[in-house]
Every structure is written in C-alpha cells, then in structure tokens.
Amino acid sequence: MAIRTATIDDLDEICQLFTDTIISVNSKDYSAEQISAWSSRGGDKDRWLNKINEQYFIVSYNGKEINGFASLTLSGYLDFMFVHKNHQGKGVALQMLNSLECKALGLDIHEIISDVSITAKPFFLSNGFKVLAQQSVSIDAVTLTNFKMRKEI
Template identity: 40%
Template structure:
C-alpha cells in the first residue's frame, strides 16, 4: 500500500470516531504532512493506538447498572458459579472451587441475600448480566463477581463505586468485606486494608480469605 493510501484510510478511521475526534484528526494531519518514513511510522502507530483505546473505552461503557430483584436470581446463580469455577480457580484448588460453586445452587439462599442486601448488576447490550455486587445497611459488602469475559474492563470498579455510594447513603463509617485471594489486590488498590486472614466455610470446605475494610466517613 502506498503511504498516501495508508494516510487516507487512517483519516477515514479517525472521522468515524466521535470520541476526542479533534485529537485524532490532528494526528492524522501530522501523518499526512510527514514525508519522512520514520516519522510517518511513528505517527501512524500513534493514531492506531488512539483508535484502540477508544474501542476499549466504548466496550467498557457498553453496559448498564440496575438494582436486582428475585427475577434475576437464575442469572445471579449462573454468573456466581461460572465465575468461581473459571476465575477463582487460579487461586484455589479444584476441590475448593467446586465446593464453593456448589453454594450457587441454593435458590433460597439467594432469595435471603436479596432480602438482606441491596444487589446491583451490570448488564451488556443484550441485557445479559456481566457482574454483580451488594451492600447492606451495616456497610457489609457481601458479593463482587464479574463474568470471566468481562474481567479487566472496569466493571468491578464501577460496581464498587456504586455500592460505596449506597453505603454512604446509609450513613455508615466503614465498609467491611470478606475478600477472596483472587480479589485481594483489587480491593487493596481501591483503598481497602486487610484486618485479618481467616478461614470461611463455603459449603463443606473452609477456604482462605481476608477480612478487609475501608473507612468512608470519619467518626465525629
């Protein structure tokens, strides 16, 4: 492909992207005006990086958050089981994740959780659940699970931000959660501190997790 054709195609890409379009077009113009092959390659790669970032950001925004009800229990159970078996399996043994995942089969348990906690879910464009979290009046965060294909796309961060807002509305001073080995670093990056390491019963087995907390309101 001739450089002129390449520049033209990059400009076409840039014009189709609405987010920060002016910045992209500026880079495209530099590419068009560049006659040195080395600079041409540098700015071409820069434009492609810009477009890739925008595509990733659009993917992150392609879900909505809403409160969950008993009508969502089947999806809650499925997402819980699949996440434990596919995501948490990197930090726990096969026997441990299978025991933990078996808790997802108890429909009455999920009904009780919905009665005692506010659950929110993230849903994609097809209205399929891709993540969920929860908060209660005491500031206890019971759940945080994100579908294996939506890991690293900002879903957990968005869910955490929303449940922290719920805790603030309840007027609690701190949020407490029992966090898995898998999620520990995520919560630490969000300002949570380990209170202690503990063993908690899943179904029949006791699994290692961390009691963590985050102060969201200083006591008067």
C-alpha cells in the same frame, strides 16, 4: 455498561454467573476441592432470593446480559462482588464498588467491611481497602483462605 437494582427475574443469571466465575476465575487460586465446595452454593436459590430481597443488591449489565453483581448489607458489609469471566478487568467491579460506596454514604455508613477471596484481594487493595486479617473459612467441611478487609469512605 449500566447498574440497576437486582430483581427476582435476575435470579437464574446471578446463580449461573456466581458458579461460572468461581470455576473459571477463582480456580487459579484455589484447589479443585475448594472450587467445588464454594461453587456449589450457586444452586441455593432460596439463599440468593433472600440476599436480593434483604440487601442493596445490584447488577451491572450490557443490554440484556448481566456482567456482574454486588451487594451491601444495611450495616455496611459488602457481601458479594462477582464479575463475569468475559468482563474481568473492564471496570465492572469498580463501577459496582462506586455504586455500593454511594449507597453506604447515603445510609450514613462510613466504612465497608468484606471477606475477600485471594483472587479479589489485589482489586480491593488497589481501591483503598486494608487487610484486617487472613482467615480460614469452612464450606461443607472444606477450608478456604480469605481476607477480612476494610475501607473507610
């Protein structure tokens, strides 16, 4: 398992991993309607391309297969952290989080903020994040619960 910066060539695989992970993994914590609204964002390739180009956007991979991706804005906002359904619990998220934290420190950023799903909340809590607030967010008029979380690094 290794980490590298994402490129435009990763776009299709990132979009698919995003959609598949929400459908397969997050479905235990969200309704079918919520999963449908959230996962539909995987198809917006222009949005993803902008994220890849504007953020510190990394992928974790084994050989040619991407098994996770994560991103950090230049202001210290952790925008994405998704791990392939077949690689959950294998240290992929931790490896990516460590990479993001190193990047943040290199940018003289000493806290990371993120909006974290119900599903991902235990991972973030176990890695030093604290809940600032429970939130209701809307995607295509469908409301989902997530958590504003923060970690000092």
